[in-house]
Amino acid sequence: MTVNSKQRFIRKILLMALSFGVLALMITATGALAHERNTLVPRGHSEYTPSPIPDRVMLMLTASPHISQAVNWRTNAEVDQSIAQIVPADGRPGLHRDARTVTGNHQSIKTENGQAHYHAVTFTDLEPDTLYAYRVIGDETWSEWFQFKTAPAQDRPFSFFYFGDAQNSVRSHFSRVIREAFMQNARPAFMLHAGDMVNLREGNHDDEWGEWFDAGAFLNAMIPSAVVAGNHEFVDRPFRLQRAISPQFQPQFTTPQNGPEGLQDTVYHITYQDTLIVVMDSMNALYDDDHAKAQAEWLDQLLQKSNHRWVIVSHHHPIHSVSVGRDNPPLREHWQPIYERHGVDLVLQGHDHTYGRGSSAPLPDSNRAQHNGPVYVVSVAGPKMYMIADEDNPNMDRMAEELQLYQTIEVSKDRIHFQAWTAAGKLYDAFAIVQDEKGQTTLDNLIPMDRPIHRCTNPDMPESDRCWNGKELISSPNH
Numbered sequence: 161m162t163v164n165s166k167q168r169f170i171r172k173i174l175l176m177a178l179s180f181g182v183l184a185l186m187i188t189a190t191g192a193l194a195h196e197r198n199t200l201v202p203r204g205h206s207e208y209t210p211s212p213i214p215d216r217v218m219l220m221l222t223a224s225p226h227i228s229q230a231v232n233w234r235t236n237a238e239v240d241q242s243i244a245q246i247v248p249a250d251g252r253p254g255l256h257r258d259a260r261t262v263t264g265n266h267q268s269i270k271t272e273n274g275q276a277h278y279h280a281v282t283f284t285d286l287e288p289d290t291l292y293a294y295r296v297i298g299d300e301t302w303s304e305w306f307q308f309k310t311a312p313a314q315d316r317p318f319s320f321f322y323f324g325d326a327q328n329s330v331r332s333h334f335s336r337v338i339r340e341a342f343m344q345n346a347r348p349a350f351m352l353h354a355g356d357m358v359n360l361r362e363g364n365h366d367d368e369w370g371e372w373f374d375a376g377a378f379l380n381a382m383i384p385s386a387v388v389a390g391n392h393e394f395v396d397r398p399f400r401l402q403r404a405i406s407p408q409f410q411p412q413f414t415t416p417q418n419g420p421e422g423l424q425d426t427v428y429h430i431t432y433q434d435t436l437i438v439v440m441d442s443m444n445a446l447y448d449d450d451h452a453k454a455q456a457e458w459l460d461q462l463l464q465k466s467n468h469r470w471v472i473v474s475h476h477h478p479i480h481s482v483s484v485g486r487d488n489p490p491l492r493e494h495w496q497p498i499y500e501r502h503g504v505d506l507v508l509q510g511h512d513h514t515y516g517r518g519s520s521a522p523l524p525d526s527n528r529a530q531h532n533g534p535v536y537v538v539s540v541a542g543p544k545m546y547m548i549a550d551e552d553n554p555n556m557d558r559m560a561e562e563l564q565l566y567q568t569i570e571v572s573k574d575r576i577h578f579q580a581w582t583a584a585g586k587l588y589d590a591f592a593i594v595q596d597e598k599g600q601t602t603l604d605n606l607i608p609m610d611r612p613i614h615r616c617t618n619p620d621m622p623e624s625d626r627c628w629n630g631k632e633l634i635s636s637p638n639h
């Protein structure tokens with residue numbers, strides 16, 4: 161190599177290194193900016209550092225919630241023991257005297273908020289339909305005593321909450337939704353989160369998880385949950401060539417681990433009395449056809465064996481999309497035929513940042529129709545709002561833009577009564593699936609008469625396909 165070509169070579173290498181450096185800085189800056197704008201945590205402030213006191217206490221549904229209950233919590237790295245105490249609740253303060261001590265395990269995770277231990281304990285051999293008190297250990301301290309109720313063994317009416325994407329400005333805007341749901345309807349049997357609970361897909365975005373746990377606060381520790389993994393629960397590796405579930409997801413959400421091989425953290429089923437609840441992983445299904453097929457086969461076998469009166473399925477991406485530019489054909493190809501063949505009753509979804517409810521065949525003009533196949537619902541709980549693609553969408557009987565919503569779903573022997581409520585507690589949509597003795601279902605359309613379809617009202621829409629980004633809502637008072 162001549163001196164000149166050597167110099168050119170070195171210059172080229174230096175130029176490449178510089179380009180990479182600039183690119184890395186841009187990626188970091190973009191991440192930091194997005195991070196800064198999506199939470200209420202001021203720049204440079206550590207709001208969510210793990211401490212000796214347990215936080216992020218989270219009850220998770222097991223496969224058999226009438227006899228067992230899982231709990232997760234977080235502490236700093238000083239707490240090596242994962243210990244909880246549980247006792248049937250009564251009015252006396254000496255709960256610890258008769259409490260049973262249960263040991264579990266923990267995982268250590270380092271985030272921008274420091275090293276944390278994520279603990280998991282499962283209470284077993286519980287009595288059905290019983291109020292329990294429990295607490296979890298910290299470093300020379302405990303959490304407060306929380307209370308929860310196990311599922312009844314016998315078939316009895318129950319209700320649960322279903323939330324679409326919280327995702328953006330979670331503490332600022334999702335908190336009022338989950339809290340209003342609770343204020344209007346105390347002690348639901350459980351809560352279902354249909355994915356995209358947080359937003360950032362770079363790094364481990366621990367402040368966003370901190371905000372999500374703050375939004376639900378003590379409700380998370382007293383009402384069991386089931387969680388769906390959405391696309392934003394997956395972290396993109398550099399240049400988005402690979403993806404991995406958020407590092408906190410499995411350690412903070414114990415799932416029943418009864419799904420297909422390799423997908424047990426995000427695919428599972430729960431039997432709540434005579435209702436089968438199935439959680440699917442649409443993110444992996446849409447990335448890889450083999451994952452879609454594996455879940456389809458697993459579900460087909462599960463439903464062949466099932467003799468539950470009701471079957472409710474939840475995944476993040478919708479079978480029938482509502483919003484501009486959205487469509488997920490692989491889910492219709494691989495999953496929808498199984499839902500229809502086995503008579504799934506209800507499919508609860510998110511992702512589109514709009515509201516949509518309908519079925520594969522539109523309802524006739526009369527408000528009651530013989531009904532085969534599931535009712536599909538898309539909803540959104542957080543403030544990011546997209547635009548609906550088509551007001552005459554043949555798959556939708558009810559739609560909305562720009563409404564933060566929560567849903568209450570009452571399940572009884574002969575009826576599922578579904579209601580969608582705005583964050584202000586106003587009924588926006590309702591229907592009932594009624595099942596007769598032969599298993600034939602009828603759909604009652606119960607849309608409130610005085611509520612026309614809600615369209616975007618924001619005069620400063622950030623883009624033509626979205627009403628709100630969700631992050632512009634929390635810029636600091638000085639900006």
Ligand SMILES: [Fe+2]
Pocket residue numbers: 325356390391392476510511512
């Ligand atoms: Fe999504």
